[in-house]
Amino acid sequence: MLSLHALPEKTIERLSQYRRVLLKISKQQNKDNIFSHEIASILHITSVQVRRDLMLIGYSGSQRKGYQIKMLIQLISSIIDAKNGQRIALVGVGNLGSAIIPYLNSKKKSKLQIIASFDINPDKINRKISGVNCYHLDELPSIIKKENITIGIITAPDDAAWSIAEMLISAGIKGILNFTSTSLRILNKNVFVEEYDMITLLEKVAYFANK
Amino acid sequence: MLSLHALPEKTIERLSQYRRVLLKISKQQNKDNIFSHEIASILHITSVQVRRDLMLIGYSGSQRKGYQIKMLIQLISSIIDAKNGQRIALVGVGNLGSAIIPYLNSKKKSKLQIIASFDINPDKINRKISGVNCYHLDELPSIIKKENITIGIITAPDDAAWSIAEMLISAGIKGILNFTSTSLRILNKNVFVEEYDMITLLEKVAYFANK
DNA sequence: CCCTGTGAAACAGTTCACAGCG
DNA sequence: CGCTGTGAACTGTTTCACAGGG
Numbered sequence: 066m067l068s069l070h071a072l073p074e075k076t077i078e079r080l081s082q083y084r085r086v087l088l089k090i091s092k093q094q095n096k097d098n099i100f101s102h103e104i105a106s107i108l109h110i111t112s113v114q115v116r117r118d119l120m121l122i123g124y125s126g127s128q129r130k131g132y133q134i135k136m137l138i139q140l141i142s143s144i145i146d147a148k149n150g151q152r153i154a155l156v157g158v159g160n161l162g163s164a165i166i167p168y169l170n171s172k173k174k175s176k177l178q179i180i181a182s183f184d185i186n187p188d189k190i191n192r193k194i195s196g197v198n199c200y201h202l203d204e205l206p207s208i209i210k211k212e213n214i215t216i217g218i219i220t221a222p223d224d225a226a227w228s229i230a231e232m233l234i235s236a237g238i239k240g241i242l243n244f245t246s247t248s249l250r251i252l253n254k255n256v257f258v259e260e261y262d263m264i265t266l267l268e269k270v271a272y273f274a275n276k
Numbered sequence: 277m278l279s280l281h282a283l284p285e286k287t288i289e290r291l292s293q294y295r296r297v298l299l300k301i302s303k304q305q306n307k308d309n310i311f312s313h314e315i316a317s318i319l320h321i322t323s324v325q326v327r328r329d330l331m332l333i334g335y336s337g338s339q340r341k342g343y344q345i346k347m348l349i350q351l352i353s354s355i356i357d358a359k360n361g362q363r364i365a366l367v368g369v370g371n372l373g374s375a376i377i378p379y380l381n382s383k384k385k386s387k388l389q390i391i392a393s394f395d396i397n398p399d400k401i402n403r404k405i406s407g408v409n410c411y412h413l414d415e416l417p418s419i420i421k422k423e424n425i426t427i428g429i430i431t432a433p434d435d436a437a438w439s440i441a442e443m444l445i446s447a448g449i450k451g452i453l454n455f456t457s458t459s460l461r462i463l464n465k466n467v468f469v470e471e472y473d474m475i476t477l478l479e480k481v482a483y484f485a486n487k
Numbered sequence: 488c489c490c491t492g493t494g495a496a497a498c499a500g501t502t503c504a505c506a507g508c509g
Numbered sequence: 510c511g512c513t514g515t516g517a518a519c520t521g522t523t524t525c526a527c528a529g530g531g
Contacts, residue, residue: 071487074480075522081479085457100490109461112491113524120492128490128531145479147486153478164375169474177478215485216478240485242478246296250320257484259477263380266470267364267388267427267453268292268356269285273468274426274451275358276282286500311512323512324502331514339509339512 076118077145082108083115084141091134100131151177152214154238156229157221158184158199161244165220167195180212202232209236216240223247230258287329288356293319294326295352302345311342362388363425365449367440368432369395369410372455376431378406391423413443420447427451434458441469 072080086107090096101119102112119125119132124140126132153169155162166179182199184190189199200208208214217233219226219241226247233241240257243249246265249258283291297318301307312330313323330343335351337343364380366373377390393410395401400410411419419425428444430437430452437458444452451468454460457476460469 072483073521074484077480077483078476081476082457082459085475102490108459110459111524113493114522116491117493117523126491128492128529131490145483147482151478151482160375160379164371165474168371169478175475175479177475177482216481218478238485240481242474242481246293248293248319248321257481259481261472261474261477263376263453263472264296264386264388265289265292266472267362267380267429268386269288270427270451270453270468270470271358271362271388272283272288272356273285274449284500313512322502324514325500327513328501328515337513339507339514342512 072121072144076121079108079110079114079118080122080141080145083118084138084145087134087138087141091138097134098127098130098132099134099137101126103131146176147215151216152212153177153179153216153218154205154209154212154214154233155179155182155197155218155220156184156202156205156233157219157225158182158186158189158194159220159222162218162220163194165218166197170195170197177216179218180214181208183208202229205232206236209233209238214238216242218242218244219249220244283332283355287332290319290321290325290329291333291352291356294329295349295356298345298349298352302349308345309338309341309343310345310348312337314342357387358426362427363423364388364390364427364429365416365420365423365425365444366390366393366408366429366431367395367413367416367444368430368436369393369397369400369405370431370433373429373431374405376429377408381406381408388427390429391425392419394419413440416443417447420444420449425449427453429453429455430460431455 083104086104101115105112105115122140122144124137155166166182169177170179179197182197183202183205184199185202190201192199215238217238219229221229223245226243226245226249230241230249234253234256241249242259242261244261246262248260294315297315312326316323316326333351333355335348366377377393380388381390390408393408394413394416395410396413401412403410426449428449430440432440434456437456437460441452441460445464445467452460453470453472455472457473459471
């Protein structure tokens with residue numbers, strides 16, 4: 066499993082993509098091996114990039130046949146799939162939150178699973194979406210611990226983001242995907258936060274769309 | 277508005293955030309000026325970062341009072357708000373798509389507006405969400421042109437992403453926000469594409485959550 | 488040949504360290 | 510002093526260029 070402390074962030078993102086590509090190919094085609102330039106062209110990146118990433122995880126291919134698909138899937142999985150599993154809590158069951166639950170859980174897009182959701186609106190509480198129950202926010206600490214949840218998704222209003230993040234962190238969560246426009250950086254060095262704010266990104270697209 | 281060809285991507289993202297912070301402050305407080313370290317601490321970044329970004333857009337503050345809030349909002353707006361407006365089309369009115377329309381359009385989070393949506397499912401067509409009509413995908417080229425839309429959001433199934441992107445681009449769109457797991461990079465150098473794939477990012481969070 | 492693997496260069500983005508000013 | 514503005518150093522990431530192998 067080569068514990069390899071801390072691969073670059075961008076490499077991790079691509080490993081996740083490589084695995085999806087490889088899984089698709091291994092289902093659809095009868096193919097045992099693949100070249101770096103084949104993976105690269107599907108993802109529209111360079112083959113050097115692919116080889117560099119695979120070098121970083123210590124995988125070697127053969128010059129004649131490229132990389133073994135099955136082995137590579139296993140190696141990537143051993144690196145990016147946490148042994149404890151990837152159990153997720155979603156906080157804020159509004160428009161976005163209630164769309165994300167079925168989006169992530171329905172299709173087996175990955176091993177990531179939303180286990181519980183939280184809100185403060187009585188209309189939402191004790192309702193299920195795609196089998197995921199919505200609890201009152203007050204129950205967050207106990208449910209997080211009981212269900213052994215390690216990742217949080219915040220889809221609440223901007224104003225609530227900070228206090229929700231603090232609740233998640235003191236409940237023991239280790240990673241957060243933050244959909245709000247409220248920056249959560251440097252909240253706690255032991256918790257990984259990914260900012261995922263649609264408005265900021267759309268404004269960036271708008272800027273570059275105009276050259 | 278100082279055409280400054282191509283500010284760094286990260287700077288644009290932060291300018292969008294600075295503007296939101298400044299707008300909030302100018303509404304809530306009676307404050308004319310602000311120091312770089314004040315903006316920085318709200319966003320949890322460094323004050324050097326703020327000053328560096330403002331330097332890049334050619335704005336100078338005063339040592340005594342910092343930056344003028346009103347002027348700075350105007351300057352940032354003149355840079356990131358396109359003159360043609362930011363009219364958006366959304367393709368794929370599934371779970372995610374139908375959540376994003378009200379999320380973006382309801383609150384006046386920014387000047388970005390979704391003008392039209394598209395799908396191929398007859399159940400969706402000619403239905404309105406938050407006042408936005410859903411058209412059949414076949415109508416995309418004509419509506420994009422008629423409505424002068426310059427930005428596309430793709431929330432369709434992965435398999436459809438590539439052909440939708442091609443449709444959008446040949447219809448004249450200049451920027452795309454891509455929610456699918458299908459990479460659209462290097463599709464066309466004149467079109468800016470931002471990849472916004474939740475699964476990849478969540479897997480990254482899961483990896484770093486585990487140290 | 489056409490592959491992989493990889494030092495070294497290039498590029499992008501952030502932070503350091505400090506000059507200069509009111 | 511405490512602030513802004515900025516060259517220079519540094520860190521992260523991608524690309525170049527090529528050695529080496531079947």
